[in-house]
Amino acid sequence: MAKNTNVSLSVIKRLPRYYRFLGDLLQNGIHRISSKELAEIMNLTASQIRQDLNCFGGFGQQGYGYNVAALHGEIANILGLESGFKTILLGAGNLGRAITTHMNFEEKGFRLVGVFDSSPNVVGGTVRDFVVQHTDALGTFCGEYQPVVAILCIPKESAGELVPKLIDYGIKAFWNFSHFDINSAQYPNVVVENVHLGDSMMTLSYQVKELVNPPVKE
Amino acid sequence: MAKNTNVSLSVIKRLPRYYRFLGDLLQNGIHRISSKELAEIMNLTASQIRQDLNCFGGFGQQGYGYNVAALHGEIANILGLESGFKTILLGAGNLGRAITTHMNFEEKGFRLVGVFDSSPNVVGGTVRDFVVQHTDALGTFCGEYQPVVAILCIPKESAGELVPKLIDYGIKAFWNFSHFDINSAQYPNVVVENVHLGDSMMTLSYQVKELVNPPVKE
Numbered sequence: 001m002a003k004n005t006n007v008s009l010s011v012i013k014r015l016p017r018y019y020r021f022l023g024d025l026l027q028n029g030i031h032r033i034s035s036k037e038l039a040e041i042m043n044l045t046a047s048q049i050r051q052d053l054n055c056f057g058g059f060g061q062q063g064y065g066y067n068v069a070a071l072h073g074e075i076a077n078i079l080g081l082e083s084g085f086k087t088i089l090l091g092a093g094n095l096g097r098a099i100t101t102h103m104n105f106e107e108k109g110f111r112l113v114g115v116f117d118s119s120p121n122v123v124g125g126t127v128r129d130f131v132v133q134h135t136d137a138l139g140t141f142c143g144e145y146q147p148v149v150a151i152l153c154i155p156k157e158s159a160g161e162l163v164p165k166l167i168d169y170g171i172k173a174f175w176n177f178s179h180f181d182i183n184s185a186q187y188p189n190v191v192v193e194n195v196h197l198g199d200s201m202m203t204l205s206y207q208v209k210e211l212v213n214p215p216v217k218e
Numbered sequence: 219m220a221k222n223t224n225v226s227l228s229v230i231k232r233l234p235r236y237y238r239f240l241g242d243l244l245q246n247g248i249h250r251i252s253s254k255e256l257a258e259i260m261n262l263t264a265s266q267i268r269q270d271l272n273c274f275g276g277f278g279q280q281g282y283g284y285n286v287a288a289l290h291g292e293i294a295n296i297l298g299l300e301s302g303f304k305t306i307l308l309g310a311g312n313l314g315r316a317i318t319t320h321m322n323f324e325e326k327g328f329r330l331v332g333v334f335d336s337s338p339n340v341v342g343g344t345v346r347d348f349v350v351q352h353t354d355a356l357g358t359f360c361g362e363y364q365p366v367v368a369i370l371c372i373p374k375e376s377a378g379e380l381v382p383k384l385i386d387y388g389i390k391a392f393w394n395f396s397h398f399d400i401n402s403a404q405y406p407n408v409v410v411e412n413v414h415l416g417d418s419m420m421t422l423s424y425q426v427k428e429l430v431n432p433p434v435k436e
Contacts, residue, residue: 012424016417020397043401079420080427098316099415108416109423149426173426175419179238183261191429193422195415197317198326199234201393202297204411205327206230208367208391209298211409 007055014052015075017042022072034065084111085173086145090162091153092117092125092132095177099153100127113145118158135162142169151175225273232270233293235260240290252283302329303391304363308380309371310335310343310350313395317371318345331363336376353380360387369393 021042025033035046042049053071076082087110089096096115105112115130116138117123123134133141135158141147150171152159159180166174173191174182182192239260243251253264260267271289294300305328307314314333323330333348334356335341341352351359353376359365368389370377377398384392391409392400400410 009421009425013417013421015424016414016420017399019420020416043399043403079424081420081423083423083427085423085426085430094316094319098312101312103415103419105419108419109426110419148430149422172429173422175422181235181261185261189429191422191425193418193425195413195418196234197321197413198238199231200411200413201321201323201326201328202234202237202299203227203231204367204391204393204409205299205301205303206233206297207227207409207411208303208327209301211390211407212303212366 011052011055012079015079018052019072019075019079019081022068022075025068026072031068032065033068038066079109081107081109083109085109085149086111086113086147087149087151088112088114088116088138088141088147088171089151089153090116090135091155091158091178092122092127093153096151096153097127099151099177100130110149113147114141116141138162138165139169142166142171146170149173149175152178152180154178156180229270229273230297233297236270237290237293237297237299240286240293243286244290249286250283251286256284297327299325299327301327303327303367304329304331304365305367305369306330306332306334306356306359306365306389307369307371308334308353309373309376309396310340310345311371314369314371315345317369317395318348328367331365332359334359356380356383357387360384360389364388367391367393370396370398372396374398 021038025041035049038044039046039049053066084106087105089100089112092100092115096117100112100115112128112130115127115132116135117132118135123132125132148171150166150173152163152174154162156179159176159178163174163180163182167187167190172189174193176182176192176194177197179196179198182190184190184192239256243259253267256262257264257267271284302324305323307318307330310318310333314335318330318333330346330348333345333350334353335350336353341350343350366389368384368391370381370392372380374397377394377396381392381398381400385405385408390407392411394400394410394412395415397414397416400408402408402410
């Protein structure tokens with residue numbers, strides 16, 4: 001199937017949502033769906049859906065609609081969900097523990113291979129089936145296992161210190177929960193997906209404020 | 219100071235990042251900064267910064283730059299960070315516990331007033347200083363305390379069941395970590411801030427795939 005390799009990141013960011021909805025349809029035994037029906041379930045317009053999915057060669061057939069399993073599988077391929085990229089997690093506090101135990105790494109393109117922390121209270125303990133290692137061991141560990149992704153659940157200051165080292169050790173991608181901004185100009189060959197929970201909360205605060213106390217129109 | 223009340227959500231979404239950087243400057247004793255200097259720290263252009271901040275009446279003065287404390291305070295006002303919106307959290311599993319203990323609600327516009335779960339293994343236990351209550355008690359609790367925000371750290375199915383009830387009970391805003399899509403067409407007077415960690419992870423998977431195995435150009 002012809003693929004357009006210049007797909008914009010905004011389209012890519014919408015694909016996981018398609019993937020989730022298509023997975024639900026499959027679970028419910030639905031194997032074929034029109035763009036109109038899919039649009040209704042996803043609260044989109046049929047033309048938005050056709051536009052998004054046409055970027056990848058168009059899986060729909062006039063008068064038939066989409067083959068759910070084929071589309072689901074193709075989106076998984078596009079997103080690389082079977083890649084099993086070797087991943088380490090830094091910071092075994094509350095958030096790091098939640099991510100380690102809560103996320104299904106294997107279904108989302110990743111394979112967790114190590115958990116690190118610098119606190120003596122945490123190092124040596126276990127999270128899921130991982131013994132927490134000291135961050136001092138990162139160099140040796142990365143040399144041996146060559147992980148490419150690091151999940152940062154550490155304070156800003158530690159992230160500022162560790163990010164340059166991790167890049168030296170061969171890390172190419174960050175899932176960044178810390179408040180440290182990884183400078184894309186400084187590290188052009190590194191990809192970063194930020195999850196700033198605090199920023200998300202502040203954005204919600206604004207929206208609640210506007211809803212509950214709408215500004216007086218002058 | 220004149221305020222434009224029709225600020226786009228994309229500008230609003232950038233304000234928390236300004237707020238964080240300005241807070242850091244204050245902590246480091248810096249009370250005045252030019253848009254050029256701020257741009258450098260934040261990896262933006264000076265004109266982007268001026269454009270964003272002009273939406274709110276413009277705090278910079280020609281030849282002086284920005285008064286850091288005044289701008290920081292004004293952004294806090296705009297975002298409503300002192301609102302203390304009464305908030306409940308649903309789902310005291312790993313993720314819910316991490317959110318409860320990890321986030322500084324009070325500094326971000328919210329006040330956590332209750333934690334709920336439906337599992338008998340969890341109800342009656344404590345998270346931070348909250349005794350976990352059963353979701354069956356939500357109606358009574360909301361009648362008494364009138365929370366306006368609910369944080370959803372529950373499975374999709376539970377969210378589908380609880381969201382309509384919560385809206386009936388007076389909840390006006392959701393910070394949604396569940397994979398349940400709250401239909402904005404169905405609930406036009408409710409605001410939703412989604413944090414789909416799985417989607418974020420899949421987006422990262424795509425980016426890593428493109429970086430590590432770039433597609434062959436034809």
